[in-house]
Amino acid sequence: MINSILRIKVLLVILLFQNQIHAQEFSSSATSEAGFTEDYSFENSSIYIPKNGLRVELLGSLVFPGFKIGVEKPFSYTQIEKYRRNKIKRLYKERYLSYSMGMYYQNNYHTNIFPQAELIARRQKSKGFYYERSLGLGFSRTFVNSPTFSISDDGKIEEQSLSGNWYGLASIGGGIGYNAYLKNQRPYSIYLKLHLMVMYPYNTFITPRPTIGIGYNYNFSGLGEANPRLKYKVKRR
Amino acid sequence: MKKFVKYLLVIGIALASWGCEKDPFTLSGMAEDHFFLKSGNQHMPITVAGNVDSKKFIVIIHGGPGGNGLDYRDAYIKDLVEKEFVVVYWDQRFAGNTQGNGGNVDVTEFRKDIKNLVLLLGDKYGSASEIYLLGHSWGGFLAPYFLVDGDNQKMVKGWIQVGGAHNYNLNDSLTREMLINYGEAELAAGNNATDWNEIVDWCKENGFQGSENSSKLNQFAHSAEGLFEDITVPESSLDFKKILADARLSKWSNGITSGKKSIDAPTFQNPNSDQLFKVKLPTLLLWGKYDFVCPPELAEDIEKYIGGSDVEKIIYSTSGHSPMMNEPDKFWSDIVEWVRTH
Numbered sequence: 001m002i003n004s005i006l007r008i009k010v011l012l013v014i015l016l017f018q019n020q021i022h023a024q025e026f027s028s029s030a031t032s033e034a035g036f037t038e039d040y041s042f043e044n045s046s047i048y049i050p051k052n053g054l055r056v057e058l059l060g061s062l063v064f065p066g067f068k069i070g071v072e073k074p075f076s077y078t079q080i081e082k083y084r085r086n087k088i089k090r091l092y093k094e095r096y097l098s099y100s101m102g103m104y105y106q107n108n109y110h111t112n113i114f115p116q117a118e119l120i121a122r123r124q125k126s127k128g129f130y131y132e133r134s135l136g137l138g139f140s141r142t143f144v145n146s147p148t149f150s151i152s153d154d155g156k157i158e159e160q161s162l163s164g165n166w167y168g169l170a171s172i173g174g175g176i177g178y179n180a181y182l183k184n185q186r187p188y189s190i191y192l193k194l195h196l197m198v199m200y201p202y203n204t205f206i207t208p209r210p211t212i213g214i215g216y217n218y219n220f221s222g223l224g225e226a227n228p229r230l231k232y233k234v235k236r237r
Numbered sequence: 238m239k240k241f242v243k244y245l246l247v248i249g250i251a252l253a254s255w256g257c258e259k260d261p262f263t264l265s266g267m268a269e270d271h272f273f274l275k276s277g278n279q280h281m282p283i284t285v286a287g288n289v290d291s292k293k294f295i296v297i298i299h300g301g302p303g304g305n306g307l308d309y310r311d312a313y314i315k316d317l318v319e320k321e322f323v324v325v326y327w328d329q330r331f332a333g334n335t336q337g338n339g340g341n342v343d344v345t346e347f348r349k350d351i352k353n354l355v356l357l358l359g360d361k362y363g364s365a366s367e368i369y370l371l372g373h374s375w376g377g378f379l380a381p382y383f384l385v386d387g388d389n390q391k392m393v394k395g396w397i398q399v400g401g402a403h404n405y406n407l408n409d410s411l412t413r414e415m416l417i418n419y420g421e422a423e424l425a426a427g428n429n430a431t432d433w434n435e436i437v438d439w440c441k442e443n444g445f446q447g448s449e450n451s452s453k454l455n456q457f458a459h460s461a462e463g464l465f466e467d468i469t470v471p472e473s474s475l476d477f478k479k480i481l482a483d484a485r486l487s488k489w490s491n492g493i494t495s496g497k498k499s500i501d502a503p504t505f506q507n508p509n510s511d512q513l514f515k516v517k518l519p520t521l522l523l524w525g526k527y528d529f530v531c532p533p534e535l536a537e538d539i540e541k542y543i544g545g546s547d548v549e550k551i552i553y554s555t556s557g558h559s560p561m562m563n564e565p566d567k568f569w570s571d572i573v574e575w576v577r578t579h
Contacts, residue, residue: 063484108271108282109334109484142336144280147261148273151353157360160275165338203279203331204339205497207490 048182050074050094050124051219052226059195059213063106068213070100072120074228082235092124094228098134104211110142112209114169114197128182132191136171140199167199177217187219262361263289268323274357276330276350279337283354284326285362286310287319293367293576294358295397296325298351300374303495305333305488309373313565318573323362327354329379331500332491334484342498344382344507351383355392367394369576374531374558377401378504381539385512395519395579397572400531400558403509404538405501409445411532412454416440416461419529429464436461448502458529462557468527469555471562513542519579520548523571525556525563549575 057068077094098118105111116138124130141164148163175193180186197209261270263285270285284307285294295318299306306326318324328335329347340346355368370393372380381403384390402408420437424430436457443450462468520543522536536550551571556563 106484108284109487110336144273144282144336146271146273146282148275148280149357150275151356155356157357163273163275163280165278165280165336167338201338202487202490203335203337203494205490205494208486 048079048092048124048126049230050077050092050096050226050228051187053189053217053219055098055100055215055217057102057193057213057215059102059193059211060104061209061211064104064109066102066104066112066211068100068102068215070098072096072098072217074226076229076231078231078233080233080235090126092122092126094120094122094124096120096122104209106145108145110144110164112140112142114138114140116169116171118171118173124179124182126182128179129176130179130189130191131176132174132193134171134173136169136173136197138169138171140167140169140197141165142167167202169197169199171195171197175213177215181219189217191215191217264362265290267319274327274350274354276346276353277337277340279330279335279340281330281335281350282306282328282333284310285323285358286315286326287323288321289323289362291322292363292365293322293369293394294325294362295322295369295371295572295576296327296351296354296358298327298370298372298376298379299329299332300376301332301492301495302329302375302500303332303488303492304329304375307333309561311565313561313569317566317569321573322576325354325358331495331498332488334487335491336487342500344379344500344503347379348383348386351379352389352392359392368392369395369397369579371397371399371572372401373399373561374402375501377531378403378405378501378507378509381509381513381516382507384518385509385515390516390518393518395521395576396516397521397523397575398536398539399523399560400525400528401535402504402531403513403535405451405504406446406508407510407538408531408535409451409454411534412458412529413440413445415529415532415534416454416457419461423464432460432464448499451505455530459558461529462527465527465557467555468525468557469563471559472565510538510542513539514544516543517545518547520545521572521575522548522550523553523560523568524550525553525558525560527555527557530558547579 053072055070055072059068060066074094074096077092080091080093082089098120100116102114103112116136118134118136120132120134122130122132143162143164148160149157150160151157173193173195175191177189177191179189193213193215195211195213198206199209200206261272263270266289268285268287268289272283274281274283297306297309299309306328310326314324330340330350331342358368359366370380377398377400380396380398380401384393384396416436417440420433423433424437445454522539524533524536526533533552540548540550553560553564553568560568
């Protein structure tokens with residue numbers, strides 16, 4: 001009797017959760033603009049899956065050069081197919097988490113080291129071009145770029161090594177790029193990106209640090225397999 | 238991933254250390270030294286430039302609050318002053334390119350910073366160094382505020398006051414009076430009637446006391462300077478090398494902070510005039526005739542109360558609040574001549 005109840009319970013659990021298990025892999029259902037849900041075979045439709053990438057970016061402004069190194073990991077993407085008469089247009093809406101370490105040097109001011117995490121929303125066209133926007137949070141440690149001296153109350157002068165300040169850092173960014181995988185199956189992309197970083201508290205207020213960067217993103221297996229959650233959308237006219 | 242982050246941190250710190258110079262002090266010949274004075278978490282940048290062999294250091298205490306020492310560094314000061322003496326460009330706390338996370342904004346801290354700066358210069362460039370304080374505008378409050386405290390004036394060889402606000406209450410009352418007097422004369426002559434009517438009407442309806450009135454008077458004072466053709470228009474201050482040399486966004490940020498913090502609010506309780514008898518130093522007073530921001534009568538107040546007898550005053554006839562910009566040749570030449578003989 002107890003065994004039967006257990007068997008029924010297990011069966012119920014399996015029945016209840018089986019479609020969630022499928023959803024963890026790929027959602028194989030699509031939603032059309034007209035409101036119809038159509039089933040598609042994934043193998044026939046998806047030709048591109050975003051991968052983990054190593055990003056290297058030269059950034060700076062007119063007065064300070066710098067660079068940034070990091071990784072980006074896709075966690076979801078939506079493949080959108082737009083049907084217009086006899087043509088199919090594909091694009092991908094991708095979401096990444098990026099972790100990076102940046103640095104810049106400004107003469108007679110400071111060197112700034114800033115690790116940060118960014119949430120990136122990228123709109124990838126099927127011909128390779130994309131544009132993206134990002135939001136970042138991190139922190140900043142500056143090192144003033146000249147010898148620093150402090151004087152105690154009794155007049156003793158001491159040199160301070162590695163003197164600087166800690167700040168919180170927030171950033172927004174926007175850029176365009178070209179992903180060589182979509183047309184030529186090459187595992188890299190290049191991009192141009194504008195960032196606005198804001199450091200706080202800068203003397204109880206903020207200080208903005210706008211930068212422009214040129215970057216290179218390389219996908220290689222050493223970073224592990226990406227398993228982004230896939231959604232699929234079809235738009236028909 | 239953790240190792241990756243660790244390697245990046247090590248590389249970053251190594252590169253940051255590479256940016257730091259050792260021993261930046263030039264002890265003979267022409268100097269172009271850069272270092273920082275740290276107070277609390279404030280890192281105040283200092284540029285020392287000029288002929289160190291002279292052993293005469295002119296320390297510029299800039300205006301504002303929230304101004305910038307290097308804004309005074311143009312072709313004139315380089316040619317006329319730095320070739321003969323040393324000029325020290327120092328950004329005060331919460332000003333210019335000073336970096337930090339905040340801290341004390343009380344005027345006593347500014348005074349302490351001046352003392353520490355003078356101690357540092359003496360320590361690094363030699364105790365035989367002679368220090369001259371040049372205070373301009375807000376810096377013209379800080380310089381006498383420092384000099385009247387304790388034995389501070391013993392550390393200094395001379396005091397140069399340029400359009401300085403040593404007494405804020407007196408300053409505001411004189412500004413109001415000057416705006417009314419000049420305004421009525423200009424209106425009688427039919428010059429810039431719209432602008433002067435606004436200024437004169439406001440001044441007659443309002444007093445000079447209180448921070449709001451003070452702020453409004455300051456605003457009108459700056460506007461009034463633009464209404465006189467007699468004032469020599471400054472040459473363009475657009476100098477790309479200067480712009481690229483410092484952190485302009487830091488200046489913007491510090492300027493806003495200085496305003497928010499009302500750093501000069503306590504100055505109304507520290508009039509300085511009644512303490513000037515303590516100052517026995519040789520003193521040079523330089524004022525623009527059309528300085529509405531800090532009227533020339535403030536120089537007369539200093540002459541009246543100062544304890545020393547070696548006091549010289551020069552009024553620049555085609556200058557406003559910044560004679561170093563309106564008549565730079567004459568201004569800097571006068572300073573060089575005075576420092577040579579004191």
